Amino acid sequence: MKPIVIIILLLWSFNISAQKKYQRDYFDDGTLASEGWISNNQKINYWKYYHANGQLKSEGHYKKNERTKYWRTYRNNRTKESEGHYANGNKNKWWLFYDSEEKINHKCQLKNNQKNGYCLMYRNEKLVSAVKYSKGKKIKEWTDYQSFRKENSLKDLK
Template sequence: MKKGFYILLLFTFFQVSGQKTYLKEHYDNGKLKSEGWLNQTQKVDYWLYYFENGNKKEEGHFINNKKCKWWIFYNSKEAISKKCEFENDQLNGFSVFYKNNQIIRVEKYFMGTKSNEWNSLKEFKKDNKLNFL
């Protein structure tokens, strides 16, 4: 009987402690500042951040409070300014920079250190066989 009680207690603890919650933070003016998923105190999954005017500022994935995968960054008018790949909260992969919805530069990073740069899409495509652009 005691063994069953302890198993039930452990199951309940792990079930509650593993639940995610959706958090929304606001500026003093009431506008949304950020929103996304928390697993206990760690940011996980998809998050969105906003400028004080309400426009999107950046969005992307977290694993254990660290940026990962692709992130999109916007200017204050909500136009995309860059898209960057992250791993373990560091730039790792490509960073693609935009102006007027056109690619103007691409940089490549390895764990936070820039390893290459292309100042035109033509140069980049010549050196890289990628289908995402």
């Protein structure tokens, strides 16, 4: 009888620790630092992070403690800083980067947190150059659309 009670208590305590719960973390002054879902001591689903001044810093999804899907980051004055895709905890695919007025400054193709593909550079919302990268290293830069178009396929920009 006694071993059965111990087994039941162990199973019950394991079940409670495996349940999904909403977690909030705070800065030392009591301001909310982050909030989101935890399961089996791992971040899952939707999370938000905050600057010390209380403004939203970043938001996005987790899967088994790794960032995944689409994320957005913000400056402490609420302006958008960047947004893009994560896969297996790494920045991948297209990422958009904004200036202090929330105009696109540049957008880049990333793979495993490195520039890998094209980066399109903007000034006052106008395309001024394109740069090609491979594993974080700059390969070539174009400063006019005609030369870029002549040497590249636009389907590479997908």
